[in-house]
Amino acid sequence: MKRRELLKGAAVAAFASALPQARAAALDELRLDYAYYSPLSLVLRRFGWLEDALKADGTKVKWVFSAGSNRALEYLSGNSIDLGSSAGLAALLSKANGNPIRTVYVGSRPEWTGLLVAKDSPIRTVAELRGKKVAATKGTDPYLFLLRTLREFKVPKSEVEIVHLQHPDGRAALEQGKVDAWAGLDPHMAASELDAGSRFLYRNVGYNTYNFLSAREAFLAEHPQVVAKVITAYEKARAWTLANLSDAAKILAEEAKVSVPVALLQVKLRTDFSNPLPSAEHVNALRAAAPILREEALVKPGTDLDKTVAALIDTGFAKSVIGGKAA
Template identity: 70%
Template sequence: MKRRHFLELASASATAALLPTFAHAATPLKELRLDYAYYSPSSLVLRRFGWLEDEFKADGTNIKWVLSAGSNRALEYLNANSIDIGSSAGLAALLAKANGNPIRTPYIFSRPEWTALLVRKDSPIRNLADLKGKKVAATKGTDPYLFLLRALKTAGLKRSDIEHVSLQHADGRAALEQGKVDAWAGLDPHMAASELESNSRLIYRNVAFNTYGFLNVREEFLSSRPTEVARVIRAYEKARLWIISNPSEAAKILSEEAKVTLPVALLQIKLRSDFSQPLPTNEHIQALQTAAPILKEEGLVKPGTDLKAVIHALIDTRFSQPLISRG
C-alpha cells in the first residue's frame, strides 16, 4: 500500500508539473460531481464498480453521479457549475466553449460512430436529397444535430431546407418510429435499438463526421484541483482497459443501465466504439478544425469568433500524458 500511495503521488506530481500555473488544493474535496451517460460506456463501468468511491474514500469525498441524456445536458451542467466533469461529443464541446462555457478537455473516452441519419423501414426516403422539405429530429447542441447539418451540406442542402424538430435522443427515436418525423439524427444506444428492434434504416453514415467522446472539466476545477482530476482520469483509464479486455461484460452493463437489449449494447460496444486513443493529440485538434466551419456557416457562434484559438484553448494535450497506459 505504501508503494501504491507513493506511485499515485508521483503521478499526480508529474501531472501538476506539466501545468505549473495550477494551484494545489489545501483541503480534501468534500464532493466530486460528474456525469454518467449511455453514450460513454467508461462512465457506466466506473459507476457500476464504484472505483471512484474507493479511490476517494480515505479523503471522505462524496461522489455524486448525474445522468446526462445528451451532450447538451452535460455541457449545460458544466456551465451551470452543477458538475465538475462531464462527457460530450467533441464538436458539441467546441460549440459550447466558443459560446462561453469555461471547459477544457484533458481526456478522450472513446472514438465512436454513435450517430447517423435514420428513417423508418417503410420510408420512401433513400438519400440525403430526399430530406428536402421533410421533418428531421435531432437534439440541438449535440453531435447528431451537428452531424445533420454537415450531412445536409454534402447534398447541397441547408438547415432551412428541412423542418428541424428539436427532441432529446430517446424522444427522437420515438417520434421517428411513431411517424411524427420523417428522419432522425440518432445516437447510440437509441439508434442501434431502433435499427435492431424496429428495422429503421440508416440512409447516411460518415465516421469522419462523428467527433470524439470528450471528457470535459470546468477550468476552475482543473486549475484548483489538478490532483483530483488526475485521479479521475486514472480511474477512466482503468475502465477503458477493462472494457477493451471485457467487451461482452461491458455490453451487459450498458444493456442493464440503458435498458436496451444485449445485442443493441454489443453493437455499440464492439462495432461502433474505439477505445484505443485516450490521449488528446493533434489528431483531435485537426478533426475539430475540419468540422468547425459548420458552426460559423449556420450562425451557431458569434461573428468573428476565432475557432482555431478556441480549439487550442479547449483541447489539453499535456495534462493526461503521464496518466495514459502505454500497452
C-alpha cells in the same frame, strides 16, 4: 513500477504548480456525469473504482445522468457537475459560446450517430429530405452531423423542418411516423435499427466526433489531483472494457434498458477505445469540423475557432497522469 509511479506523481504535481490558482483544497464531493453514450462512465460507476480512489481523501462521488451532450455541457456551464462527457464538436461549440471547460481525456472514438429513416420509408437519398421533418437534439453531435450532411448534399437547412427532440423522443417520433428522419444517437439508434428495422439514410464515421471528458477550468485549477484520480479511474475502466467487451455491453444493456445485441452493436462494433490521450489527432479533427459552426452562425461572428480548439483540448494533463501506459 515504483519509479513510474513517482514520475507520474511528480508530473501531476508539476502541472498543479504551473496553475496560478492551484491550491490543495479539500473536496467534500466530486460531481460528474454518466451517460449511455459513454460506456466507460457506466463501467466506472458500476464498480465504484472512483469512490474507492477518493475514500481516503474523504471525498464523496455524486453521479448525474446526462441524456445527451447538450445536458452534460449545460451542467458544466451551470456548475452542477465538475466533469462531464460530451461529443467533441459539441464541446467546441459550447466552449466557443463561453462555457469555461477544458477537455482532459478522450473516452472513445465512436460511430454513435447517423441519419436514419423508418423501415418502410420511401426516402432513399438526403436530397429527398427537402420539405420533410427531421428530428435531432440541438447542441449534440447528431444535430451537428445533420447540419454537415445537409451541407454536403447541398440541401438548405431552411428547406428542412428540424424538430428539436431529446434522443429517446426522436427515436419514438421516427418510429411513430411523426418525423421523416432522425439524427440518432446510440444506444437509441442501435435499438431503433435492431428492434424497429430503421435504416441508415446516411452514415459517415468522419462526421462523428470523439467522446470527450471535460472539466470546468476552475475545478481543474483548484483540484488537479482529483482530476488526475478521475483520469486514472477512467483508465482502469477502459482497460477493463477492452478486456471484457461483452460484459461492458451487458452493463450498458442493463443501464439503458436495451437488449444485449443492441448494446453489443454499440460497444463492440461501433466504438474504438484505443486512444484516450487528447492529442494533435483530436485538435486536427475539430479544426476540420469547426467551419460548420461558423457557416451555420452557431458562434459569434469573428470567433477564432482554431484558438478555441487549442483552448479546449488539454494535450498535456492526461499524458502526465497515464503517459505511455495508454494502449
